[in-house]
Amino acid sequence: MFSEVLYPTKASLLTLSSEGPYMDIAKWNKSYETGNKVVDAQHQQLFRMVNALHAAILENRSKDLLMPTLEKLANYTIEHFHSEEALMAEVNYPALAVHKWKHEDLTHEVEELVGKYKSGQVVLTVTLSNFLANWLQHHIKEDDMDLVRYLQAQAKSAAASSSGS
Numbered sequence: 230m231f232s233e234v235l236y237p238t239k240a241s242l243l244t245l246s247s248e249g250p251y252m253d254i255a256k257w258n259k260s261y262e263t264g265n266k267v268v269d270a271q272h273q274q275l276f277r278m279v280n281a282l283h284a285a286i287l288e289n290r291s292k293d294l295l296m297p298t299l300e301k302l303a304n305y306t307i308e309h310f311h312s313e314e315a316l317m318a319e320v321n322y323p324a325l326a327v328h329k330w331k332h333e334d335l336t337h338e339v340e341e342l343v344g345k346y347k348s349g350q351v352v353l354t355v356t357l358s359n360f361l362a363n364w365l366q367h368h369i370k371e372d373d374m375d376l377v378r379y380l381q382a383q384a385k386s387a388a389a390s391s392s393g394s
């Protein structure tokens with residue numbers, strides 16, 4: 230039951246979004262597709278995890294159940310950021326520093342929140358899941374899309390120079 234909240238199956242996601250009591254807060258659609266398979270798969274997983282956190286908050290789950298959901302999301306987010314940053318470094322992406330700064334900014338905010346939640350200074354409300362869904366959606370459309378456009382331009386010029394030689 231709990232693992233289904235953390236890693237919803239396709240069927241349970243459908244239930245959550247169309248028939249269940251809770252609407253998905255982060256709805257995936259084609260406009261979030263970057264065309265980079267790895268990045269897209271990670272983003273989709275982040276959407277699922279934000280939705281799982283949102284549902285768990287709405288269900289008023291106890292701290293024992295909410296904490297691992299929040300920590301899994303935080304850890305996966307950091308993993309995803311690192312993989313994007315490695316990709317950016319690999320291609321000498323000119324906006325790496327700014328993009329990385331945005332990742333670090335969110336990471337610090339989430340780490341601070343996890344600490345406060347652990348020590349009982351704050352409670353988790355849908356303000357958090359709303360914030361995370363919005364952050365993710367804006368970040369994909371504004372920052373990750375720029376990165377993918379750069380990757381595509383690089384690939385194109387590499388193809389052009391190899392066919393020209």
Ligand SMILES: [Fe+2]
Pocket residue numbers: 313328332368372373
């Ligand atoms: Fe990013």
